[in-house]
Amino acid sequence: MATTLDIRLKKANKIYHEGELVQGVLLINCKSDFQHQGITLTMEGSVNLQLSAKSVGLFEAFYNSIKPIQILHYSVEVSKPGRLPAGRTEMPFELPLKPKGNKTLFETYHGVFVNIQYTVKVEMKRSVLSKDLSKSSEFIVEYKQKSEQSVVKPVPFTITPESLQNIRERSGLPKFVVRGKMDSVNCCISKPLTGEIIVEQCAAPIKSIELQLVRVETCGCAEGYAKDATEIQNIQIAEGDVCRGFTIPIFMIFPRLFTCPTLATSNFKVEFEVNIVIVLQDDHLITENFPIKLFRF
Template sequence: MSVTLDIRLKRANKVYRDGEVVAGVILLVCKEALQHHGIALTMEGLVNLQLSSKSVGVFEAFYNSVKPIPLVSSVVEVAKAGKIPAGKTEIPFEFPLSGKGNKVLYETYHGVFVNIQYTLRCDMKRPLLAKDLSRSCEFIVHSQPQKEKVVPAPVHFTITPATLQNARERSLLPKFLVKGRLDATSCDIGRPLTGELVVENSEVPVKSIELQLVRVETCGCAEGYARDTTEIQNIQIAEGDVCHGLAVPIHMVFPRLFTCPTLETTNFKVEFEVNVVLVLQDDLLITENFPLKLSRV
């Protein structure tokens, strides 16, 4: 027998905040009347932590103690055992969204070593010889707006061979001077990162100028901490040997789900940085790093 089970949320964007009600319908479509042994709906919010392969041997004790951190857990029976009539059936549901105990509902975030996810799962138990049905649906949680207003403070920077931190032989580097400005490093996650960059002079041609957004994820406990940096996105803002003295605009939107307000807890941290990358002739990479503090305003 062909049966379709689906979860439809009332909000098209699926975005909710702590204290709101997650509402929708369970949609069942079947050609004939359907016998079942009960329909249950589960709301779950978890923080999943994992270590990178390079840290496994170093923190073996920690590696075995990494367990998901529950944020939300709630189960409700939406229909007792019985029959679903042929055709289309909608069963409405409502869930109050609140943390388990005193748990804070962190914002939805899909990272590499830290993953914060909220799901609804519908389970329908079927009679013997009929396969049970299950359907999951992710919804997105946004943290409450920050009460304190973020005052943008422009950050001016100058990049020359003398300012580079990890350059081994500065005397062998070609001479160049790049000046620029980031309008803010304490950013509202809903607004783009903006600024400008000017190549004042360079002995060798510039091949490309790029903005690289990276996440810095830290997982830890008493046994130690593992800190890993991975790239989220790389945006090219200029290609080829740009005109000297010409302002190149910096504009980068923070991607949904892959960024969240900067988080610091006892078990994990999620931080963000942006790299301004200059690619010179012969693929010489010049990188300037700026820590970012993201918040939801």
């Protein structure tokens, strides 16, 4: 068996809050005792920005603003150069979860053009003839839950051919009236988005009604910004030519890691929208857009 290196965090769910200690153990398994040139543990947090293909080349300033933003960095020497015995060796560690200088810790978020990631990495230096060993483990940072609630902001809506935006030719649209409400567009990220939708009338048969969650990521600087919207998930809430006048519930859970509390900084923004999409039998789409704000409380 070759020498193996592993990181085990104390918390099984790997969720930590600012000010807590990230605790765990380093596990080293080896068949026979061996010499090493030092073991180092590094904890890092960074925001990685990326430009979409359509934005590259628009602004020279982008190339400076999209460098990774380091918001957390600790490095400690776990063991000086020496010899480890055969078998299993455990080395406990703990590191404080505090931002670097005047930086701010953001929640872990895996997007398309914005990525906020936190990792613990261990490196073992070995002799010239042996390959160095390393292992990294991601952990999740969440904001502490606040005692106060955000303001509930219900949004009633009515969708008709006249209410649709960006439609050049309305004469080809069937007559329809769709009503409903979003219970709130200020949403707790750990609770579902809820509401209801009622198709009061629609001259054309309906194929499907879907709920689409969209991330809107903005990267850039004072010279210019690139803004891109991409789909996170699409949930079908009704299938077929639904009964007219029937109340259809809206219910959607925000996926972990792919969403985070709404963010706005000088270099990037992460915002969210919800689309109600009514698909007609001829595959024409009727869409209503709702910008939403996510909080953790």
